[in-house]
Amino acid sequence: xxxxxxxxxxxxxxxxxxxxxxxxxxxxxxxxxxxxxxxxxxxxxxxxxxxxxxxxxxxxxxxxxxxxxxxxxxxxxxxxxxxxxxxxxxxxxxxxxxxxxxxxxxxxxxxxxxxxxxxxxxxxxxxxxxxxxxxxxxxxxxxxxxxxxxxxxxxxxxxxxxxxxxxxxxxxxxxxxxxxxxxxxxxxxxxxxxxxxx
Amino acid sequence: xxxxxxxxxxxxxxxxxxxxxxxxxxxxxxxxxxxxxxxxxxxxxxxxxxxxxxxxxxxxxxxxxxxxxxxxxxxxxxxxxxxxxxxxxxxxxxxxxxxxxxxxxxxxxxxxxxxxxxxxxxxxxxxxxxxxxxxxxxxxxxxxxxxxxxxxxxxxxxxxxxxxxxxxxxxxxxxxxxxxxxxxxxxxxxxxxxxxxxxxxxxxxxxxxxxxxxxxxxxxxxxxxxxxxxxxxxxxxxxxxxxxxxxxxxxxxxxxxxxxxxxxxxxxxxxxxxxxxxxxxxxxxxxxxxxxxxxxxxxxxxxxxxxxxxxxxxxxxxxxxxxxxxxxxxxxxxxxxxxxxxxxxxxxxxxxxxxx
Numbered sequence: 001x002x003x004x005x006x007x008x009x010x011x012x013x014x015x016x017x018x019x020x021x022x023x024x025x026x027x028x029x030x031x032x033x034x035x036x037x038x039x040x041x042x043x044x045x046x047x048x049x050x051x052x053x054x055x056x057x058x059x060x061x062x063x064x065x066x067x068x069x070x071x072x073x074x075x076x077x078x079x080x081x082x083x084x085x086x087x088x089x090x091x092x093x094x095x096x097x098x099x100x101x102x103x104x105x106x107x108x109x110x111x112x113x114x115x116x117x118x119x120x121x122x123x124x125x126x127x128x129x130x131x132x133x134x135x136x137x138x139x140x141x142x143x144x145x146x147x148x149x150x151x152x153x154x155x156x157x158x159x160x161x162x163x164x165x166x167x168x169x170x171x172x173x174x175x176x177x178x179x180x181x182x183x184x185x186x187x188x189x190x191x192x193x194x195x196x197x198x
Numbered sequence: 199x200x201x202x203x204x205x206x207x208x209x210x211x212x213x214x215x216x217x218x219x220x221x222x223x224x225x226x227x228x229x230x231x232x233x234x235x236x237x238x239x240x241x242x243x244x245x246x247x248x249x250x251x252x253x254x255x256x257x258x259x260x261x262x263x264x265x266x267x268x269x270x271x272x273x274x275x276x277x278x279x280x281x282x283x284x285x286x287x288x289x290x291x292x293x294x295x296x297x298x299x300x301x302x303x304x305x306x307x308x309x310x311x312x313x314x315x316x317x318x319x320x321x322x323x324x325x326x327x328x329x330x331x332x333x334x335x336x337x338x339x340x341x342x343x344x345x346x347x348x349x350x351x352x353x354x355x356x357x358x359x360x361x362x363x364x365x366x367x368x369x370x371x372x373x374x375x376x377x378x379x380x381x382x383x384x385x386x387x388x389x390x391x392x393x394x395x396x397x398x399x400x401x402x403x404x405x406x407x408x409x410x411x412x413x414x415x416x417x418x419x420x421x422x423x424x425x426x427x428x429x430x431x432x433x434x435x436x437x438x439x440x441x442x443x444x445x446x447x448x449x450x451x452x453x454x455x456x457x458x459x460x461x462x463x464x465x466x467x468x469x470x471x472x473x474x475x476x477x478x479x480x481x482x483x484x485x486x487x488x489x490x491x492x493x494x495x496x497x498x499x500x501x502x503x504x505x506x507x508x509x510x511x512x513x514x515x516x517x518x519x520x521x522x523x524x525x526x527x528x529x530x531x532x533x534x535x536x537x538x539x540x541x542x543x544x545x546x547x548x549x550x551x552x553x554x
Contacts, residue, residue, distance in 0.1 A: 140306065163522075163523030166523075170530045
């Protein structure tokens with residue numbers, strides 16, 4: 001039996017898509033600042049990058065508040081249980097047309113692999129990106145804050161984290177097509193409603 | 199009595215080196231009555247500053263750079279009551295003159311002139327970029343002096359001076375500079391296997407007083423002492439028989455006479471060596487709309503491509519980090535494409551089996 005439930009709350013969807021938009025714009029403008037692309041020109045790219053960076057920080061504050069007050073943070077508690085089954089599914093069973101081993105529910109939205117991946121993104125990659133970004137942006141103020149260091153280190157850490165975010169984006173986007181149909185996961189993230197096993 | 203006018207100062211300073219615009223790339227006769235595009239401060243249809251508006255004086259000591267001494271620069275506002283000199287841009291504009299704080303973050307390492315004087319010799323007057331004295335002294339078949347002009351009308355060869363090249367609307371060169379210069383003196387010997395720098399700029403990225411500053415690099419070839427590896431003083435003006443170059447056109451005689459009159463030693467041998475000299479660019483400040491855009495420096499092959507010793511966003515990267523990063527991205531892309539291909543192939547197979 002299949003039934004439709006509301007998987008994603010309104011704020012969750014808003015947060016997801018705005019964050020996606022901001023991260024994509026940050027990646028594009030960031031790689032332009034890095035000298036890889038030529039789209040907006042350095043001045044505009046820098047301006048947009050800083051604006052989106054601050055926007056993402058503000059969005060992040062709201063998202064943390066939402067996760068904390070709704071208890072949704074528990075979705076990311078890592079577990080190794082059944083991790084092998086999930087891995088086996090993606091490298092093997094998915095090709096045989098077998099059903100996903102994780103029973104997705106409102107309370108267990110994320111499979112063990114997702115828990116680990118998203119937790120890594122949230123507590124390692126994005127904070128690294130945020131801190132190195134602030135470090136990079138405010139390097140003129142370091143001496144006044146009693147800090148020292150060089151701009152190159154800040155820039156390179158920020159670049160390395162950007163590559164990690166881009167790799168995450170590639171894999172995340174691809175895996176969004178592995179639902180019941182190509183777009184069923186994306187549709188769920190837009191409408192909030194998803195068809196699950198009863 | 200009154201303050202000196204632009205005419206007084208310009209009569210000499212605009213013509214240094216023999217004629218209009220030869221030495222400085224940023225001082226020539228176009229500054230007698232410039233428009234705003236050429237110089238926002240001196241513009242006759244603008245503030246109409248005379249030289250003394252910035253070159254103030256204390257006890258008859260004019261503010262400005264004196265040979266190796268830096269101009270009395272403090273990189274902050276200077277009120278007349280507490281500081282007599284208003285020679286630096288910051289004296290009036292402060293070191294945080296921009297609305298954008300990121301632009302203000304530049305003023306500790308980048309001189310105002312660097313962005314605000316995008317090109318020099320913009321007033322239509324050519325400045326001399328190359329002066330090869332070694333070819334001077336040629337005469338035509340009638341024994342007359344030769345004067346050749348380039349396509350742009352500037353003198354390309356003159357019997358008295360040799361070959362030369364001129365330019366206008368020139369992009370400056372850039373170097374770290376804390377205001378101090380060292381000059382090569384007659385006593386200093388040098389390596390003559392490469393172009394000799396007649397002055398040396400002090401400063402580097404690590405020097406907190408040094409900033410990136412624009413320069414005209416004036417190149418040439420001039421007479422020197424190849425045995426002592428020092429510069430020499432040729433005598434140029436004089437009567438026939440005095441040894442003066444412009445009377446007898448003999449470098450050996452001219453150098454012998456010049457060094458004798460100067461009372462300086464020389465080996466008796468002469469040669470020609472390539473020389474270069476840094477001329478700071480600080481006049482001809484353009485309207486703000488024409489100041490450099492970020493990309494001029496923040497790009498792979500921008501104006502600061504050759505300036506080493508620091509990380510410049512947009513210009514610099516770590517080759518190994520970028521290579522590693524792009525390999526990782528390519529691998530993830532390849533992985534997803536392969537995964538998708540297997541998915542499609544196996545689904546088609548399953549469909550066929552179902553039909554069977």
